Amino acid sequence: MAGAQELKLLGWWAPGVSPFVLRAQMALAIKGLSYEYLPEDRGCKSDLLIASNPVYKKVPVLIHDGRPVCESLLILEYLDDAVGLAGNGKPILPADPYSRAVARFWAAYVNDKLFPSCIGSLKTTKQEERAGKVEETLSGLRHLEGVLAECSKGEVEAPFFGGDSIGFLDIALGCYLPWFEAVGRLAGLGPLIDPARTPKLAAWAERFRVAEPVKALLPGVDELEEYITTVLYPKWNVAVTGN
Ligand SMILES: N[C@@H](CCC(=O)N[C@@H](CS)C(=O)NCC(=O)O)C(=O)O
Known part of the structure; x- marks a missing residue:
């Protein structure tokens, strides 16, 4: 609970x-923070x-006692930093400065490179361009397979990028899981996070999908596919088939 403090989320x-x-x-x-959700229409x-x-x-935009914080990754950092917010005993970023820098690096990579490549494969009808975007996406996922391996210490496999619990990079990447699935289906590629190519990442994705409390928030892939085809395709002015 936020106690006397007021949290609003413009969503x-x-x-x-x-x-x-x-x-x-x-x-x-x-x-465990409660907040008022205010939906916005484009x-x-x-x-x-x-x-x-x-x-x-x-x-x-997160509005904390009337003060706005913009940008999703900065909101995550703010929630860790804001003194007096209930729940900041459960940090999202790692405690160690080096691990924090690494988590921030990969979160920025996922944001600025991986997801744009993934979604870029749907935005073009040119086969060559599309194949390039798919390859960039698969290469990004292979990088993350390596990051996940680095998170495991010795013989013990870390369940999450954040270690034993969901952390900054888990959230930064996990929010895209339904998108990877929907894009894979719509582009006729099959699962982009494939156990044969990236086994650790595929196992991580399975754990993340069913983890509390995030599982209730993840949208269904069918629902997302419908949103992409009915809202985004007309906006992008493309209609890509799986062929
Ligand atoms: N870099 C921003 C991206 C936010 C973003 O693109 N939000 C979309 C909704 S998915 C939006 O508000 N779109 C409205 C618009 O483009 O006018 C973040 O991480 O918060």
């Missing part, structure tokens, strides 16, 4: 489909959103 109108909003929701759930943004994130006008 997306369609529940679960914004991986960025999902990140904030996952962190709030892990910390076509009709509220005055509160425009005032809270005047630069990008995007969600999520």
Whole structure:
């Protein structure tokens, strides 16, 4: 519970489909913080959103006692840092400075490279360009397989990037799990996180999907596919088939 402190989350109108909003929701759930969810519509943004994130006008925005924090990864960091917020006994970032830097590096990679490549494979109808995006995505997933191996100490396999519990990089990547599945299906590629190619990552994904408290927040893949085809395809002006 947030106690006397007020938390509001400016989120997306369609529940679960914004991986960025999902990140904030996952962190709030892990910390056991209650908050008011205010959905935003792309076509009709509220005055509160425009005032809270005047630069990008995007969600999520966390509003803590009237003060806005923008950008999903920064919201995760803020929730760890904010003194007096209930739940900050459960840190999301690692305690060790080097491990924090590594987690931040890979979270930025996932955000800026991996997900754009993955979604880029749906945004083009040019076969060569699409094959390039798919290869970039698979190469990114192979990098993360290596990161996961690094997180394991000796013989003991770490269940999560954060060690025994879900941490910063788990949330940064886990919010995209339904997207990897939906894109794999829509592009006719099969599962992008494939146990044959990246066994550790595939096992991690299975654990993450059923982990409390994030599992209730993850959208269904069918639902997400429908959102991509009915909302995003017209916006991108492409309709890619699996062929
Ligand atoms: N880098 C931002 C990305 C946020 C973002 O792209 N949000 C989308 C919803 S998924 C949005 O608000 N879109 C509204 C728009 O583009 O006008 C973050 O990590 O928070």
